[in-house]
Every structure is written in C-alpha cells, then in structure tokens.
Amino acid sequence: MSGDSDCTRTSPSAGSPSDNEFLPDRPKYVCSLSPDLVTKAREELQEKPEWRLRDVQALRDMVCKDYPSLGTCLDDAFLLRFLRARKFDYDRALQLLVNYHTCRRSWPEVFNNLKPSAIKPVLESGFVTVLPRLDPEGRHVVCIRPDRWTPSNYPITENIRAIYLTLEKLIQSEETQVNGIVILADYKGVSLSKASHFGPFVAKKVIGILQDGFPIRIKAVNIINEPRIFKGIFAIIKPFLKEKIANRFFLHGCDLNSLHQNIPPVILPEEYGGTSGKLDISAWNELLLASEEDFLHDFSQLVLPCDSSPHDMLVSGDADEKQCDDSLRGMKPQLYYCY
Numbered sequence: 001m002s003g004d005s006d007c008t009r010t011s012p013s014a015g016s017p018s019d020n021e022f023l024p025d026r027p028k029y030v031c032s033l034s035p036d037l038v039t040k041a042r043e044e045l046q047e048k049p050e051w052r053l054r055d056v057q058a059l060r061d062m063v064c065k066d067y068p069s070l071g072t073c074l075d076d077a078f079l080l081r082f083l084r085a086r087k088f089d090y091d092r093a094l095q096l097l098v099n100y101h102t103c104r105r106s107w108p109e110v111f112n113n114l115k116p117s118a119i120k121p122v123l124e125s126g127f128v129t130v131l132p133r134l135d136p137e138g139r140h141v142v143c144i145r146p147d148r149w150t151p152s153n154y155p156i157t158e159n160i161r162a163i164y165l166t167l168e169k170l171i172q173s174e175e176t177q178v179n180g181i182v183i184l185a186d187y188k189g190v191s192l193s194k195a196s197h198f199g200p201f202v203a204k205k206v207i208g209i210l211q212d213g214f215p216i217r218i219k220a221v222n223i224i225n226e227p228r229i230f231k232g233i234f235a236i237i238k239p240f241l242k243e244k245i246a247n248r249f250f251l252h253g254c255d256l257n258s259l260h261q262n263i264p265p266v267i268l269p270e271e272y273g274g275t276s277g278k279l280d281i282s283a284w285n286e287l288l289l290a291s292e293e294d295f296l297h298d299f300s301q302l303v304l305p306c307d308s309s310p311h312d313m314l315v316s317g318d319a320d321e322k323q324c325d326d327s328l329r330g331m332k333p334q335l336y337y338c339y
Contacts, residue, residue: 029076180217
C-alpha cells in the first residue's frame with residue numbers, strides 16, 4: 001500500500017507533502033514464506049496475506065500519530081516483525097515497538113556501540129551460539145553456556161549484548177518470525193560467585209526485553225545440568241515471568257533422555273547426547289561477524305530522539321534499580337542456602 005500518511009524518522013514536525021516528496025522510497029516487501037508457513041502464519045498469528053500490507057500501514061499510521069518522535073524504522077519488513085510477534089493486534093504490536101526502543105535507550109551499557117566486532121571475545125568463548133540444524137518445528141535452537149564466561153574478563157552485560165545480537169540476526173528471517181526459537185541453556189559448572197552477577201536488577205532488564213521488548217517468539221527454554229544453585233537463580237527470575245513463559249521452562253537436570261523428548265538427538269551435538277557431531281561455534285560466529293555492516297545500517301535507522309515522554313518508558317530508572325537492589329539483598333541468603 002502507499003505511504004501517504006508516513007512520518008519521517010528524525011523530525012516529528014516534518015510531515016508536509018512537499019517534505020515527504022524528497023524522502024527515499026522504502027524497500028518493497030516481498031514475502032519469502034513457503035506456502036506451508038503462510039498457512040501456519042494465518043492459523044497461529046492471524047496473518048492474512050491479502051491484508052498484510054494494510055495491517056503494516058495501520059501500524060505505521062499509529063506510530064506517526066501517537067509516537068511521532070519515536071525514531072523508529074518504518075519499513076514494511078521491520079514493522080511486520082512486531083505485528084507477527086503480537087498476532088496482528090495493532091495496539092499490542094505498537095506497545096511492543098515502543099518497548100523495543102525504550103529498552104534500548106534505558107540500558108546504555110548494553111546498547112551503546114552494539115555490533116558483532118564489539119562482542120567478539122564473548123563469541124569466541126562459546127557463551128552463546130546457534131545450532132546449525134533446525135528442530136522438527138522449523139525453529140532455531142539458541143545454545144547458552146554460562147560456564148564459558150569468566151567474570152574477571154568482562155562484565156555480564158557483554159554476554160547480554162551477544163545474546164541480543166544473536167536474536168537480532170535470527171529475527172531477520174521471516175521463518176523465525178513465524179516459527180519462533182528454542183533456547184537450550186547448559187548450567188554445568190555455574191558457581192555461586194558467578195550466579196551472584198545475575199541479580200534481580202539484571203534479571204528484570206533481561207526478562208523485560210525478552211517478554212515485552214523484542215519481537216521474537218520463545219517457544220521453549222530447556223535447562224540442563226542445573227546445579228542446586230539454579231533454584232535460587234530461578235527464584236530471582238520467576239517473579240518477572242508471565243505465566244505463559246514460565247510454563248515453557250523445562251528443567252532436565254542431567255537427564256539427557258528428558259532433553260531428547262523436547263529436542264531430538266539428530267540436531268544436538270555429541271555434548272548433549274546428540275548425533276550431529278561436536279558442537280561447532282565457528283559457523284555461527286563467522287555469520288554474525290560477517291553481518292557487521294548490516295547491523296550498522298539497521299541500527300542507524302533507529303534514531304535516538306532528544307527526549308522521551310515519561311509514559312513511554314518501560315523501566316523507570318532509579319526507583320526500579322533501588323527496588324531490585326532491595327530484592328537482591330533478600331535473595332542472597334536464598335542463593336547461599338541453595339548452594
């Protein structure tokens with residue numbers, strides 16, 4: 001559909017027809033979904049191909065009307081991510097888009113200078129990678145291994161940056177937008193000292209992004225080799241989880257047979273009782289690092305405005321930080337007890 005009511009990214013006051021005449025044309029959206037995924041998107045996400053561009057234009061109009069200074073990309077393909085993540089509910093998709101930007105602006109330690117080359121040490125450690133094969137539902141499996149992190153080398157926020165860029169890369173695929181992802185987290189060797197870095201303040205930030213601030217569908221979180229300390233970690237996380245997401249957590253312990261009921265051995269590496277060979281992190285690292293210019297281009301379209309309305313903010317800064325610090329003091333005894 002036409003973009004007659006489009007607003008600019010950088011100036012809420014620049015909306016006259018004469019100004020818009022000089023705006024570059026946006027890339028034309030071309031659907032890359034297979035017929036089966038088109039059907040799946042219709043059934044699960046309420047996505048109707050014949051109304052798709054109308055729905056995108058409706059969301060674009062809402063952004064321009066309600067959040068003209070949001071500083072967001074307004075391309076069809078970008079906005080479509082948010083509609084799919086919220087099953088084409090306009091209001092919820094708009095709030096997700098606002099939250100996406102709010103999260104990025106409220107945590108500079110994570111989002112400043114965010115590019116693959118900046119988190120190369122994390123990638124080389126193997127803290128996060130993506131398995132090369134999809135699961136039977138067509139979903140990528142994101143593998144997270146906290147034991148690969150040495151806190152003295154860099155802060156926990158570097159790990160979060162690596163996870164975020166991994167998700168940004170995955171969500172570029174329309175197949176992932178429809179199918180979602182699966183997380184496999186291996187907590188082998190996680191000590192009390194390492195767990196203490198993941199306090200309520202960090203937990204709330206991360207969960208806020210994954211649940212309400214990023215357009216991706218997390219279909220399952222499989223935890224394996226979790227030590228007793230994980231009870232304390234999960235106690236920190238759970239208050240921030242919505243019931244639907246909490247029900248998608250599966251704790252397998254050291255039982256690989258239990259894991260294989262959720263993720264088939266054929267796509268798992270030998271380390272997890274699979275048949276796909278040794279876990280190789282090099283392919284994903286190379287793919288992510290080769291996407292540097294794409295990330296720089298995409299993120300350059302997310303213009304930071306000079307100010308933000310208070311009601312736009314998902315996280316309220318000092319008050320939340322104090323509340324989380326208070327919670328952390330209450331959680332530490334529980335962590336020690338579980339350990």
